[in-house]
Amino acid sequence: MTADDVILQVKGLTAEYGAAPVLQEVDLTVRAGTIAAVLGANGAGKTTLLRTLSGLVKPSGGEIVYSGQPLLGVPVEQLVRRGMAHVPEGRGVVAELTVDENLRLGGLWRRDRGDAAKALTEVYELFEPLAQRRRSAGHQLSGGERQMLALGRALVARPKLLLLDEPSLGLAPRVIAQIMALLRQLRDTTGLTVLLVEQNVRSALSVADEAVVMSLGRIVTATSADRLRDDEELRHAYLGF
Amino acid sequence: MDRFVFLTFDGLSKGAVLAAFALALVLIWRAARIVNFAQGAMAVAAAYAGYSVTTATGSYWLGFAAALLGGLLIGVVVERAVMRFVDHASPLSEVIVALGLVLVLQAVLGMVYGNEFLPAGTPFSRTALSVGDVPLLSRYDLFVFGAVLLVLVGLALLFTRTSVGLRMRASAFAPEVSRLLGVNVGGMLTLGWALASAVGALAALLVIPTELGLHPHAMDLVFVSAFTAAVVGGLDSPPGAVVGGLTVGLILSYVSGYLGSDVTPMAVLVLLLAVLLVRPGGLFSSTVARQA
Secondary structure (H helix, E strand, O other), X not given: OOHHHEEEEEEEEEEEEOXXXXXXXXXXXXXXXXXXXXEEOOOOOHHHHHHHHOOOOOOOEEEEXXXXXXXXOXXXXXXXXXXXXXXXXXXXXXXXXXXXXXXXXXXXOOOOHHHHHXXXXXXXXXXXXXXXOOOOEHHHOOHHHHHHHHHHHHHHOOOOEEEEEOOOOOXXXXXXXXXHHHHHHHHHHHOXXXXXXXXXXXXXXXXXXXXXXXXXXEEEEEEEHHHHHHOHHHXXXXXXX | OHHHHHHHHHHHHHHHHHHHHHHHHHHHHHHHOOOOOOHHHHHHHHHHHHHHHHHHHOOHHHHHHHHHHHHHHHHHHHHHHHHHHOOOXXXXXXXXXXXXXXXXXXXXXXXXXXXXXXXXXXXXOOOEEXXXXXXXXXXXXXXXXXXXXXXXXXXXXXXXXXXXXXXXXXXXXXXXXXXXXXXXXXXXHHHHHHHHHHHHHHHHHHHHHHOOOEOOOOOHHHHHHHHHHHHXXXXXXXXXXXHHHHHHHHHHHHHHHHHOHHHHHHHHHHHHHHHHHHOXXXXXXXXXXXXX
């Protein structure tokens, strides 16, 4: 693996909520154009890891290097301009805004208005149900449509790295399969890198290239997704099934 | 019947100003989830700035513009220098700071300008124009309607047709998500305070000449009525503020006209109590969206 292959490098990342440590000396390397799954039980620190990467949680130690540049201290608002998009847990759709307003919001920071409009059109082509509900408010959408909207809004920014938190939460298996297939398609066609936090291990491993398992704020193993999926002993040891 | 028609038009005129002031409260509530109890004092401070300019230049309109600009600046300063540093975990701390701000502003205005009522002029005649024998609206009332309507349309266009308005709405509803999408939430909050403060200043400019005159406490009772209007409409809802303002204005006018002006403060409080008991979220509250 060369330095050019790596889009995200995390070293010794530590964070606390009050006195309680939630991330402890986390090391993580994500290659460009891959899907890396972050797995683990509730409270393992997966969501906090994403929130720390995007600046919502201030770390107490460690370093984050994204596209060769240090990321600590960069304001949250600036990260999307550097090509990093974060779809938070619970999808983060602004319930009071319409579908169209939510999507436009994703590209408002862009100076290239023409390309922002083109990206919006592409998102509508990718998610046809959204095109049919442009004027519906966010709170009127189904769970699957909300997930599409959150993903679509992130894609309007044309990110290089997508931080995706629990996209399968509360969705039917058929919708989860569609979302995972979409992530694979985006990786293959646009070279998008995805850091995917999931509790649905089987779905995540069905699409991921790499996998890390977290427990109590630490990364306990980092390996290929194939290996974790196929090696029953390893899976049993770290994921308990 | 003539009396009823007169009171109705009088109530709508008062209600228009209350709607503007209620709108200022709604703007800040939507942006920062704060009931700005200092809104009245801030508006009076802006009106005093306008008074100074009018006195110095002799031009009502220069004073009018100075008051609106002063309102914008006061909003920026209050948000940046005071409210931004308040602990938002407890709503009580925001209320206490706002009330403290009221005391400071009113004391400073009293020291600078004195505690006497100062004359506040109007740009148009306040003599009511009659249709038949029924006095309806004065030219000044028409000016009030026009000014409030202009603000309402302007704000509606800002919020629904511009990218700044979209950013402001998103920042108010989902600040964290908005930050992740590249929105400068702090800047939008400051802009929200500035706009609200300017709208409050406009309301003060419109209502003060119809009362006893300019005084550090000139907006105290207006604040109570406008707060009631905002609660009646739903603190989250700009259209609700307008409907609430007009409703309160009409009630004040009818009560004052038929029962006497001494009863009007009580009528406002009864209305406020009734709404809080029957529909605490207000008539136009958006609870569905909030719960989703």
